[in-house]
Amino acid sequence: MTDITIGQAGLYAGLGYTVVFFGLIMLMIVTIILGRIFTAKAKKAAPVVEVTPVERIAPAAPGTAGKLKLHNVEPKTAAMLMAIVADKMGKPINELRFISIKEVEQ
């Protein structure tokens, strides 16, 4: 099968594209089933943690960026960094949540 007509080529092309879809759809179904099995198992295995009233964290007041951990960074520098990030992203700073800022030493 070397010299083929354009009609045959069209047929093979259509068939090939269908086979690729079929293969990956079947793989998708298998992966979804696998995922569901493991998610269910993980939920079963996860211990239920009772949260005592003391452990409950009060929600941050409107307009604040939440708690922030600083590692070897001056509050002034941290404030400047957060302002730069907010500016670059075009978002108000109180809509962003910063978890921690750490100085990377080279």
Add this chain to the structure above:
Amino acid sequence: MSVADILLNLWNKSGFAALSAGFESGGWQNLVMIAIACVLLYLGIVKKFEPLLMVGIAFGCLLTNLPMGGLYHQELWDAFMDPNNPAYHSYGAVMREGGLLDIFYIGVKTSLYPCLIFMGVGAMTDFGPLLSNPKSLLLGAAAQLGVFAAFLGAVALGFTGPEAASIGIIGGADGPTAIFLTTKLAPHLLGAIAVAAYSYMALIPLIQPPIMNLLSTPKQRKIKMVQTRNVTKAERIIFPIVVTIFVALLMPDTAPLIGCLMLGNLFKETGVTDRLSDTVQNALMNIVTILLSTAVGATMVGSTFLTAETLKIVVLGVVAFGLSTAGGMLGGQVMCKLTRGKVNPLIGSAGVSAVPMAARVSNMVGQKNNPANFLLMHAMGPNVAGVIGSAIAAGFLLSVFGA
């Protein structure tokens, strides 16, 4: 023997004499190929076009076109493919009479190098994003459009079925798969196809964005996707085993490629084969890259490379890449509509394989439209799905046109 005789003998045995003596009977092709090798070296070194492979390919091309070097013998491989020749399928003849690059090329001919490269790719690939969003496999399938469209175009331009199949697979944007398929179906086109495939892979940041912008609206490009779920270690271990069993049963011809890809990934994920994973990702991958690239470059002999076919392959290659990107984008559009705007269609273009470059381009275009948009991990799903998709496409073409 006088000094003059020695000098004359030296001259007669030199490549310069061979070049000047045979200039009109094809020697000029060697000079043109040497110039092409230098251009490819420039692209690899200065322009950083897939340098790890391009430099080796270009240098292999340079070596093979230096007369009298005897590093690569096209006639040996022609005899190897000729059923009427006593040396038909005889690696012994190649080992006995071949040069250094002929011996390197045995690894390409036997598909050893593409498979080992795939093992390294597997060890470097994180299938987590794909596992957390299995629907991205559909985008990997949609992005194979260019493979079959270019195949059709190649037949229309007068190529034979096996040649057209080898040209079409350039659209898979997967170098090892392209080399694997071409070696089996159209070895005489290997040099042109490999150079086209790797050049266009390097040009993905230039080829894809205009097509992505054309096939999506600014509003769609700004869509932020929600964080995907965490994938358990057990899922990561079971996935390569399941894929190997499933794909090898569906497309047995693709078993060497998928088997090696998934074995490499299994080494990475098990947590008990770290040494093997490290070797496959680094030392083995580097050694095989050297052997593969120089051997592929060696096939760029003037008489087979300097033809109108090469030009057609270059054109069809870019068409294949463009249409594969468009296919992925259209798949992304369908998913965007079906999920009512939860999927950013830009991740579809990453389905063309070329890990991780295509995913980075999706992320880059997304961030241009919305700096707060991080699509990289979402695009990695279709990106690795594209590797599996192009391997299945190659398996299909091999089962149709293979001996």
